[in-house]
Amino acid sequence: MVASPGIRRIEGLIQSHPSQDGDGVHIQRIHRFDGELDPFLMLDELGSDRPDDYIGGFPPHPHRGIQTLTYIIHGGITHEDHLGHSSTIQAGDAQWMHTGRGIVHAEMPLTDSQGLHGFQLWLNLAAREKLSEARYRDVRSGEMPRLQSGKGELIALGGSWTTQAGESVAGPLDSLAGDGAVAHARLEAGGEMALVTSSETLAVYVFDGALQIAGENVAAGQLARLGEGDTLALSSREGAQCLILAGTPHGEPIVHYGPFVMNHMHEIDQALHDYRNGSFTD
Template structure:
């Protein structure tokens, strides 16, 4: 039997200030060149200043992606042209499969700690780009957890396995690219070791500092892991991260604003469909 091969950080990417919607201030990491395949973009919304986010995200279209929104503090109210209307709050998530097209809005809510959350874009395979759109809320009570030594893993989607073989399956089991998404929270001196052979494995540290393999990763940085079959996390002072794993589509990516397709011609068709009113069916 071969010994486990720890996965090491082979690239660090720092989030950059940006804004979207009606002037909402965010920290963004994106790669539409396939470097994070099947993931495309990760936005972190976090502020205790209402002016930074209360404009929200008025109605806008999407085609060709899935979005996953996860709230740490505050909340978001979602409405779309399919008739979905719901609010998620701290610890909840919402998943949207845009397929051939969906028009939606997201309006922020606050709690005593302001607003803090994430939105992740996942690319759909070419065969799914024009599929039927769908939407689902996931409440915090539906998310199973894995415990470690001074650590916990909150599982939103996919399958996650602790190094001793204990596994949990998240409630979101239809993420593009067989993706998994989890929230790792480590106390001071905490450790967590997971099995993962997924071709794409990413860790976005958003609080404190985490040791990922042999590297120290500060908040606001995305670590891409190299090959191996085990992920080791530790923290001297405590830290938190979103963990992302998946299988690349390996297909061409064509991106324009809220649309992600496989060719320029498909992007132009999406724009025509939106302008002539046939976009949302």
């Protein structure tokens, strides 16, 4: 693709790093609680064909002040929470959780012939929503609309997406924090895709193959943060898959402690107090 003044260029590359969470689950993680990717806070990639890397799962634990979005490439995740939700998502499915004031949930991995591969995103809630009512929703693969473009396909999980040719789709998750939009893009070898987007925050996480963004290389395990412009130009010489994240920053203070994300430290102290004295989910 030929670059033009409207093409969004890479302003920074963030390398994912190995970490563990839950009961020893191995993950690749990118976290930015400094507001660099606002409203996005964290991206975890779970991917292994070794059950010992993830079989312990994520036993019951609390959250306050965020949304989570979990998306499965293969394998699956079961979910249970104190509100009575109990469900399983599998390849191509997603689950969205608005923690608001508080939710206690557990997530346990499932495998298929390829093991487990999925993602969990954390999105920050605006201050006015931090203590709102908790909500939960499953989204099945068949509910997610697709766009085809130049040996490429975009799967819209949430938000609106438009190609340079004028084709548009809107994902079923329409309540993502910070006007958030999330999509899964797949490019065949020699594939190209051009999307029109003016979202202030725009990032692309490559998880398979290698991608070129406005001609610059991004390898698997890297997240590219994009600068200003109105067109996201993707291409791949060998084929690639990525997640595309777009949103509007809240521009508010962020204070993070474990599973709690608030605006001020006294609110973190209150969350800890509420959880310890049993009033967290009242």
